[in-house]
Amino acid sequence: MEIKDTLIIAKEFGDTAGARDYDDGDYSGKEFYDKFLLPRFNKAVEGKYALLIDIDGFWGWPSSFVSGSFGLLSKEKGAKIVLSHLEFKCDSNPMKIEKAKYIINNPEKK
Amino acid sequence: MKKLYTISKFKKRNSSRSAKRLRNRIKRKNKVYIPNIGSSHAIERKERKPVQNIEAPKEFSLINNTEAVLTYFKTAREYLKEGFPIRFDISKIQTLTPDAIALQIARIKDANFHKNNGILGNAPDNPDLQQLFLQSGFYQHVQTKGHKPHSKDTLIHKVTKNKVEPQLAKEACLVGLRHTFQSEEIFDPLFDILIEVMQNTNNHAGETRGEYDWWLHIFNEPETNVSKYTFLDLGVGIFESLPARSFKRKIGDLVGLTHNASLIEPLFNGEIKSRTGRPERGNGIPQVYDSSKHKAFNRFVMITNDVYVDMKTLEIKKLKNNFSGTLFYWELKKD
Numbered sequence A: 001m002e003i004k005d006t007l008i009i010a011k012e013f014g015d016t017a018g019a020r021d022y023d024d025g026d027y028s029g030k031e032f033y034d035k036f037l038l039p040r041f042n043k044a045v046e047g048k049y050a051l052l053i054d055i056d057g058f059w060g061w062p063s064s065f066v067s068g069s070f071g072l073l074s075k076e077k078g079a080k081i082v083l084s085h086l087e088f089k090c091d092s093n094p095m096k097i098e099k100a101k102y103i104i105n106n107p108e109k110k
Numbered sequence B: 001m002k003k004l005y006t007i008s009k010f011k012k013r014n015s016s017r018s019a020k021r022l023r024n025r026i027k028r029k030n031k032v033y034i035p036n037i038g039s040s041h042a043i044e045r046k047e048r049k050p051v052q053n054i055e056a057p058k059e060f061s062l063i064n065n066t067e068a069v070l071t072y073f074k075t076a077r078e079y080l081k082e083g084f085p086i087r088f089d090i091s092k093i094q095t096l097t098p099d100a101i102a103l104q105i106a107r108i109k110d111a112n113f114h115k116n117n118g119i120l121g122n123a124p125d126n127p128d129l130q131q132l133f134l135q136s137g138f139y140q141h142v143q144t145k146g147h148k149p150h151s152k153d154t155l156i157h158k159v160t161k162n163k164v165e166p167q168l169a170k171e172a173c174l175v176g177l178r179h180t181f182q183s184e185e186i187f188d189p190l191f192d193i194l195i196e197v198m199q200n201t202n203n204h205a206g207e208t209r210g211e212y213d214w215w216l217h218i219f220n221e222p223e224t225n226v227s228k229y230t231f232l233d234l235g236v237g238i239f240e241s242l243p244a245r246s247f248k249r250k251i252g253d254l255v256g257l258t259h260n261a262s263l264i265e266p267l268f269n270g271e272i273k274s275r276t277g278r279p280e281r282g283n284g285i286p287q288v289y290d291s292s293k294h295k296a297f298n299r300f301v302m303i304t305n306d307v308y309v310d311m312k313t314l315e316i317k318k319l320k321n322n323f324s325g326t327l328f329y330w331e332l333k334k335d
Helices: A029-047 A063-077 A079-085 A095-105 B008-030 B066-081 B098-109 B127-135 B166-181 B188-204 B242-255 B260-268 B284-292
Strands: A003-008 A050-054 A086-089 B052-055 B086-089 B119-121 B154-159 B214-220 B227-233 B297-310 B315-332
Touching: A003 A029, A029 A050, A029 A063, A029 A079, A050 A079, A063 A079, A063 A095, A063 B188, A063 B284, A079 A086, A079 A095, A086 A095, B052 B066, B066 B086, B066 B098, B066 B315, B098 B119, B098 B214, B098 B227, B098 B315, B166 B188, B166 B214, B166 B227, B166 B315, B188 B214, B188 B227, B188 B284, B188 B315, B242 B260, B260 B284, B260 B297, B260 B315, B284 B297
Parallel strands: A003 A050, A050 A086, B052 B086, B086 B119
Antiparallel strands: B154 B214, B214 B227, B227 B315, B297 B315
């Protein structure tokens, strides 16, 4: 699927990852999900293109943040459609991509 | 019409008033005042109790001399509970690690500990330890008569809003990374650990979210490239938190748990779920454990309730004294 949009997390959302929910403090996974991930993902699905998630320059990738954003998206939309409309880029630490994909495939597992 | 006070009527009245005032003055002068006797709002005068000197163990290190340091704080707590002011006497210590300083600061600032009784203190006599103590940032958190020593290589932060603070976590990373690696490059394991331990305190230290503050202390050893991190809260401790108690109720009876040390494995495996019980939750401590394996962490210790665990070697010690709270200590070191 062709990439027509790029979400650079460190520029658009902030350069640090928080925890899971709004109650946990700033920059939570749920905040990222509500304000950036879900709206941009929905547009990508409507426009039948892929959204590139650029993780470079972003501090941290804690389970609570990834689960609170990508895990939640997977639970809401299903892993298959999420993975078909999302691409990831992280040159500094490719393990972050693996972790996001694992949580998307297993949104309710450890 | 103007009154003529020299007439006998006024002379008689003034003499009578004057005599009455004189009687009252004499009465007041001879009165013995006994304050508040018989009053329902009587305030008992508090007798000032003598200051109790609590001598710190020679090896003042929670991570290396856990039982003795816990006994030191336990003794202090008992005196404070009885209304005695105390003196934390660390003058005779022979070794000192930053985790003990961080814990002493947190205890001094903890209202549940000091109970509004005075806490005095001193510094080590040993010149090297005194230097370390001055650099630790301790004096930024206590009242002192002299000037407050500047501590450029240290970061101590107390968060009172009880939240996860990503920007502070970034700052804390940079403080150590600049010292250890002379770099500001993102190091995810360190950042993730900080976020997860903050969230652990926020979610699990008390009966309700955000009940307890957390403390973060970073000490950059001037003569080495080692950064020493201490993160602690004085909450109920991991094994007295709701998720662990619930796990013990469900599983403990089946497998015959006799000590909290048996819970380390399920805790690190993510089997002890958060209070929501949802399967995707409760992965904070497992992530801390996973990240602690990174070779940049020279040492990684967790102390909570009656358990001490070296997360690098999985050596577990059962403690006689209970540590009410959770403390993580790790060292960031270049290969």
